[in-house]
Amino acid sequence: MSESEKKEIQKNIVEVNQRTDKATQEELFSVLKLVAPGTSLRAALDGTLKAGKGGLIVIENQNTNSLFDGGFWLNTKFSPQKVIELSKMDGAIVLSRDMKKINYANVLLTPNSKIPTHETGTRHKAAERVARQAGTLAIAISERRNEITLYYKNVRYPLIPTGELLRRANENIQLLDKQRELYDKQIERLDKIELRGSSSLRQAIVSIQKGRIILKLAEDLYKSLIELGREGTLLRMRMKEITLGVERETDLVIKDYTVLDLKKSKFFLQELSYDSVLEEENIASILGYESMIGTKQLGGWRILSRTSLEDSEISVLIRELHTLSNILNISVEKAVELLGEEKGKNLKDELSKIKSSA
Numbered sequence: 001m002s003e004s005e006k007k008e009i010q011k012n013i014v015e016v017n018q019r020t021d022k023a024t025q026e027e028l029f030s031v032l033k034l035v036a037p038g039t040s041l042r043a044a045l046d047g048t049l050k051a052g053k054g055g056l057i058v059i060e061n062q063n064t065n066s067l068f069d070g071g072f073w074l075n076t077k078f079s080p081q082k083v084i085e086l087s088k089m090d091g092a093i094v095l096s097r098d099m100k101k102i103n104y105a106n107v108l109l110t111p112n113s114k115i116p117t118h119e120t121g122t123r124h125k126a127a128e129r130v131a132r133q134a135g136t137l138a139i140a141i142s143e144r145r146n147e148i149t150l151y152y153k154n155v156r157y158p159l160i161p162t163g164e165l166l167r168r169a170n171e172n173i174q175l176l177d178k179q180r181e182l183y184d185k186q187i188e189r190l191d192k193i194e195l196r197g198s199s200s201l202r203q204a205i206v207s208i209q210k211g212r213i214i215l216k217l218a219e220d221l222y223k224s225l226i227e228l229g230r231e232g233t234l235l236r237m238r239m240k241e242i243t244l245g246v247e248r249e250t251d252l253v254i255k256d257y258t259v260l261d262l263k264k265s266k267f268f269l270q271e272l273s274y275d276s277v278l279e280e281e282n283i284a285s286i287l288g289y290e291s292m293i294g295t296k297q298l299g300g301w302r303i304l305s306r307t308s309l310e311d312s313e314i315s316v317l318i319r320e321l322h323t324l325s326n327i328l329n330i331s332v333e334k335a336v337e338l339l340g341e342e343k344g345k346n347l348k349d350e351l352s353k354i355k356s357s358a
Contacts, residue, residue, distance in 0.1 A: 021135055021153050021154075022153060022154050023152050023153040023154060023155045027152065027153070028152065028155060028157070028223075029223070029226050031137055031150060031152050031157075032157075032223070032226045032227045033226060033229065034099070034137070035139075035148075035150065035159065035227075036226070036227060036228060036229025036230070036231075037162045037228060037229050037230070037231045038229045038230045038231065039229065040078065040079070040080055040099075041080075041099060042229075043080040044057075044079075044080035044083035044084060045057075045139065045141060045148050045159070046148075047080050047081075047083070047084045048083065048084050048087045048141050049141055049143065049146065049147075049148060051084055051087070052143055053084070053087040053088060053141070053143055054087070054123060054140075054141050054142055054143040054144070055083075055087035055093065055139075055140075055141035056091070056092040056093065056109070056123050056126065056127055056138070056139070056140055056141070057083070057092065057093045057094075057095060057138070057139040057141075058092050058093070058094050058095070058107075058109070058127075058130055058136065058137075058138045058139075059094075059095050059096075059097060059099065059136050059137040059138075060094050060095065060096055060097055060103060060136070061097055061134060061135070061136045063133070063134035063135060063136065064094070064130070064134045064136055067109055067110055067111050067130055067133065067134060068092075068094065068104065068107045068108070068109065068110070069107070069108040069109075069110050070091070070106070070107060070108045071091050071092075071094075071104045071105055071106045071107030071108065072104065072105060072106060073103065073104055074101075074102050074103060074104060074105055075101060075102075075103060076101065076102050077100065077101060077102075078095060078096075078099060078100055078101055078102050082102055083102065086102070086105045086106075087141070089105060089106040090106065091105065091106035091107045091108055092104075092106075092107045092108075092109050092126070093105050093107075094107055109126040109127075109129075109130050111126060111129035111130045111132075111133045111134075112129065112133060113129075115128075115129045115132055115133055117129055121140075121142070123140050123142070124140045124142070124149060126138075127139065127140040127149070127151045128151045128156065130151070131151035131152055131153060131155075132151075132153065132154060135153050136152070137150065137151070137152045138150075138151045138152075139151070147159070159227070160224075160227070162228065162231060165224055165227060165228055166228065166231065166232075168224060169221060169224045169225060169228065169232060169235050170235070172217060172220070172221045172224070173221070173235055173238055173239065173242070175217060176214065176217050176218060176221065176239065176242050176243070177242055179210065179213055179214050179217065180214060180242050180243070180246070182210055183207070183210040183211055183214055183246065186203070186206050186207040186210050187207055187249060188358070189203055189207075190203050190204060190207050190253070191303070191358040192358055194298060194300070194302075194303055194324060195303065195328065195354065195355050195358050197323075197324065197325030197328060197329075198298075198325075199256075199257075199295055199296075199297075199298040199324075200295075201257060201284065201287075201289065201292065201293070201295045202280070202292060204253050204256070204257045205257075205280050205283045205284060205287075205292075206280075207250070207253050208250055208253055208254060208269070208283055209277055209278065209280070209283060211246050211247070211249065211250030211253070212250065212269055212272070212277050213274070213277060214242075214243060214246050215243070215246060215247060215250070216274060216277070218239055218242075218243045221235075221239055222239070225239065249302070251266065252301050252302035252305055253302055254266060254269070254287070255301045255302070256298055256299060256300065256301050256302050257287055257295075257296065257298075258286075258287045258288055259287065259288035259289065259296055260287070260288045265286050265287055265288070268286045269283070269286055272286075280292060297322060297323050298323055298324045298325075299318040299322075299323065299324060300318065300323070300324025300327055300328075301314060301318070303324060303354065304317065304318075304324075304327065306350075306354055307346075307347060307350040307351070307354070308343070308346060308350065309339070309343065309347065313339055313343065316338055316339070317330075317338060317339075320338055327351075328351055328355075330347070330348070332344065332345060332348055335347045335348060
């Protein structure tokens, strides 16, 4: 066999063995739940690190058997204490798929060396290559770096110590709370403008910016709270309180002001980074405007959603009367004609209360 033929075979092996699947966000959250404080696996990881030992743990799946060499079969019930003791050996510890058993210990991992890795240590290289090749979870514990690193498919995720994670989460909750105060103030300003029968693209954009920042902060915080497990229960409840109603309110602002459609504008907004969200021109462009001075007739979906009307009934009002200004000044007779007697009469009272509250 020629050298070129050998290289071609090696290339094919790498292409077959190296899984190109990328981990989804849901998969990453599931992995973080497995190692959250309070779980048996996290107790094993922290205990190994506290004992001054390193370690390599792999979760077995249908793709891993060909990557193991040597070691010995245990087939014993999983416990943190057993993992800590077995970490005294150099080889990898292999857990069953459901992580209820320790199947093997002191195993040599033999992933394909052609799989690229940015790691320098032997243990971390093996963990990353096994995770990529088999599409499984591999965990490297480094006594020298005093850190635990997760590898799952294409993801590398260093675990943050629980105390540090709690500190960061509390800081982010405070930041989120402050941003909610600012958001509510911007929405109040938008209310006053719209209830006068006017519209303001600039004020709408500022409100959307604040809403998107809150949702992005909450998304980042959620990952930390998942990683905290039961330790983050109270913080998770507080986050839900702070963000309550923000996404719906922001969507309604977008729906009122976009000249495209809600789904398309929302998709592009979600793709913006923190810095890009702060650029008003970016928001204006996503809403379909070429400049900050453009605007459209305001239908009033956001304000009318605070009444008892169904979406279909709001749609009828906007289709017939075109603007929020016309709807705010609707006569009882016209409201009854469009909505029926009961809802028509109630609408005038509800609009009066909304104006008063603003």
